[in-house]
Amino acid sequence: MSADAGQRGLVLVIEDESAIADVIRLNLSAAGYGVHVEHTGDGGLAAARTLRPAAIVLDVGLPGMDGIEVCRRLRSENDWTPVLFATARDDEVDRIVGLELGADDYVTKPFSPRELVARVTSVLRRTRGTAGATAPLRIGELVLDLEQRRVHAAGTQVALTATEFDLLAYLMRRPGRVFAREQLISDVWGYSPVGGTRTVDVHIAQLRGKLGAASPIRTVRGVGYAVDRDGG
Template identity: 45%
Template sequence: MRLLIVEDERRLALSLAKGLTAEGYAVDVVHDGLEGLHRAGQEPYDLVVLDIMLPGMNGYRVCAALRAAGNDVPILMLTAKDGEYDEAEGLDTGADDYLTKPFSYVVLVARIKALLRRRGAAGGASPVVTVAGLRIDTGARRVHRGDDEIVLTAKEFAVLEQLAVRAGDVVSKAEILEHVWDFAYDGDPNIVEVYVSTLRRKLGAETVVTVRGAGYRLSARPS
């Protein structure tokens, strides 16, 4: 899953990015409302964490502009303000949830996971995917085969998740890079092959199928 943080408090933004990256998300950070609007309109984000008090364009206007353009990405608004009026204004512009600073990081992560689950449910997707003999819980970020849990790193799970939520479809290397690695990543795109190889070692050689020239898909058959 790929997240965008639009927050002008740089220390807070970078701290959130570091924590969410450790949770297994790909995270991009911008510090200006106009840049946030541009980035959110151009890149395939799964969720936006949006501060209200921003230079260039405030969060209310960014949110309203995204909704007016038909962008339904989940938006979690952050603000130092407090009061029913501010919350109502944020939600009226199309935000999905609202968190007042200072907030608990644990609560932030819980809200993000809830919004992502809600979006999956709205699209008819279950947070638990059963395929290739695996039970992949995208909410708890855990994988089981029968009663046995298969321990994956955050990045390994993120790659598997992209294949699992589109089980049966071919997912290109570029699509995996877009959702698992952040905007600043300029390393070797073959990093995807490295993680696919690791998943095959942990889950079984036949679990991830290479479709030559197109990408990868999860096998429907247990490994």
Template identity: 40%
Template sequence: MTTILIVEDEQRIASFVEKGLRAEGFTTLWAPTGADGIFHATEGDADLIVLDLGLPDIDGLDALASMRGQGVTTPVIVLTARTTPSATLASLEGGADDYMPKPFRFEELLARIRLRLRAAAPVEQSAHILTHGDIALDLKERTIRANGVTSVLTAREFALAETFLRNPGAVLSRAQLLSRVWGYDFDPNSNVVDVYVRYLRKKIGTDRLETVRGMGYRLT
């Protein structure tokens, strides 16, 4: 059974989320402090983590950094009252897979949890084919097939497509895409990511790469 770890100091919110998730068939764990959350995360007790940033002992961003620093790859959804763009970007750059502001609707949180769990599932692939839905990326030929059409990719288009296909459903910031496709030394103020996303959309369909305003892009 899938276990969701809720790192949240407000018992009322944690109980609300736990009740809803259990009704949907999930098992839940509640960690009221960052230290408890880090312990359960590093022990591998959860399949997904819902993380508040305003924790009583340590900041949620520090807890997230500790988890990722200890090799925890479990999907993390930040659920917080911090709604500034800087908090959103800091969370995503720090290793969060998604970000939801409070107050929130449980139905939306549930949908995001299910999406993150699907994205974390092993990607279907053969020896050299990476797939997601009806999109197939040939790692050998460097071609992509979508909507029944096969297209040849440039080196950068290929690297960008591979990054999205290895992280389906995850929101990838421009900075993350720059570092993975172009390298850390590339100018962070460049619009090259947007340009190549536009190129890739022409080959797989404009609706396949969703723009998440203020955050980045994701493969739907």
């Protein structure tokens, strides 16, 4: 497939079912994205390394090297290209494992091609940041550079996915305020939480693990999450 980046960036699609890959390619292309398709995990991993796509749509159930292993290897190489998992297995464990590896989002087959495009657009908007970003956000030993999309915890830079960064920035912009999971899905992910809110819990757990003692995130039982004004 062509590796033309298109008007909105190149999306690497790693999907072994040709019919599904074609539908994804056609819809992403119609939305202005360049698309490169690979049908195996090994081919997809090689393409990710050489093409440096803006985002990756990654099937979990690939033959040979599966999607989870592809994502694991990319993250182990410190490659934080946004990854959106597509899975035919409507299984909470698969979703959580994928997100813990550093995926930014997931869709479950059968999915609406229009929804998939919307999810890709949403994660790329987060990755590319917000125009006119202002001064860094600071709470305790945690510093977020909104323009460079970098995070330092206790003086050490921490690698976050686009979604993790955006979730943390959203909370830090409003210290002390408690947000329900449904509102976070709507405002950060950019879609209705029809598939549940477990994704929020997984991302919060990942943020806490990465930030360590510098994490200012507080769980409000039965409601949602907030960040403390004075840090963790």
